[in-house]
Amino acid sequence: xxxxxxxxxxxxxxxxxxxxxxxxxxxxxxxxxxxxxxxxxxxxxxxxxxxxxxxxxxxxxxxxxxxxxxxxxxxxxxxxxxxxxxxxxxxxxxxxxxxxxxxxxxxxxxxxxxxxxxxxxxxxxxxxxxxxxxxxxxxxxxxxxxxxxxxxxxxxxxxxxxxxxxxxxxxxxxxxxxxxxxxxxxxxxxxxxxxxxxx
Numbered sequence: 001x002x003x004x005x006x007x008x009x010x011x012x013x014x015x016x017x018x019x020x021x022x023x024x025x026x027x028x029x030x031x032x033x034x035x036x037x038x039x040x041x042x043x044x045x046x047x048x049x050x051x052x053x054x055x056x057x058x059x060x061x062x063x064x065x066x067x068x069x070x071x072x073x074x075x076x077x078x079x080x081x082x083x084x085x086x087x088x089x090x091x092x093x094x095x096x097x098x099x100x101x102x103x104x105x106x107x108x109x110x111x112x113x114x115x116x117x118x119x120x121x122x123x124x125x126x127x128x129x130x131x132x133x134x135x136x137x138x139x140x141x142x143x144x145x146x147x148x149x150x151x152x153x154x155x156x157x158x159x160x161x162x163x164x165x166x167x168x169x170x171x172x173x174x175x176x177x178x179x180x181x182x183x184x185x186x187x188x189x190x191x192x193x194x195x196x197x198x199x
Contacts (some may be wrong), residue, residue, distance in 0.1 A: 004096055005059045011090060012037055012063050015070035022072065027148050032069050039137055040065065043130035047176075053122050057100050061107035061127050064090070080112040113167055129176055132168035136180040139165065139187060139199040147193070154193055161196060162187060 001009075016033035023029040044062040048055050068074050068082035075082070084105045091101040107127045110119045119125060135142065139161065146152040146160035169177065169184050177184075183199055190196050 001059070002056055004091075004094055005056060005063070007094060008060055008063045008090065009041075012067055012070070015067060019070040019072065028072070032066055035138070035141070036134060037063060037066060039134035040127075040130045043133045044126060047126045047129055051122065051126075053126065054100065054103065057103045057107065058123050058126055060087070060091070060104045061111075061123065062130060064104065065108045065111050065127060065131065080109055080115065084109040113171060116171065125173060128171050129173050132172050133176065133180065135165060135168050136183055139183070140197045143193055143196050158190055158192060158196060162190065 013033045016031045016037070020029060020031040041059065041062040044058045045055075048058050064087040065083060066079060067086050068079045069076060071082070071086075087108050088101055088105045091104060092098075103121070103123060106121070107124050109115060110124050111127050111131055116128075119128070142161050142164065143157055146157035147154070150157075150160070152160060165184065165187055169180065172180070186199055187196070190199070
């Protein structure tokens with residue numbers, strides 16, 4: 001692991017810990033590094049193996065792609081835009097090469113489904129794939145967002161999780177869909193929260 005990657009790992013871990021402490025005991029309590037980012041990082045490493053991609057850029061994008069979620073003052077629906085700006089600032093402060101900084105920024109900005117038509121690099125798709133695959137690892141936990149944080153009833157919460165993961169599934173590279181197809185099919189057949197907990 002390069003020095004800049006280790007530094008950005010520490011940055012997201014510190015910000016995640018501060019956010020978790022700030023929200024402790026509330027419905028918003030969450031540690032984005034421990035509960036999400038570390039899994040995206042794991043998938044990025046796995047998916048980039050043997051490919052002609054900039055692995056360091058991908059590792060940085062994985063670590064920083066949701067960094068804006070650690071700032072409770074920012075609009076979460078635009079987390080990719082704010083995250084790209086924060087990543088750019090952090091990397092420039094650390095004298096990271098500008099061309100690589102821009103590629104990290106582009107990966108983060110375009111990992112949102114709303115920006116899929118702007119993706120043009122393999123690094124961007126690998127980040128999207130890693131993010132999507134990581135969500136399939138925590139389906140049961142995903143239920144708490146719509147039910148506890150958003151206040152949706154059980155049926156609405158199950159539908160929310162199904163819709164979210166349908167979006168992730170559809171954005172996965174075709175050769176990776178087989179990894180989660182069985183789980184996806186079971187998810188789509190889920191009728192209640194208990195069904196999600198078994199996935």
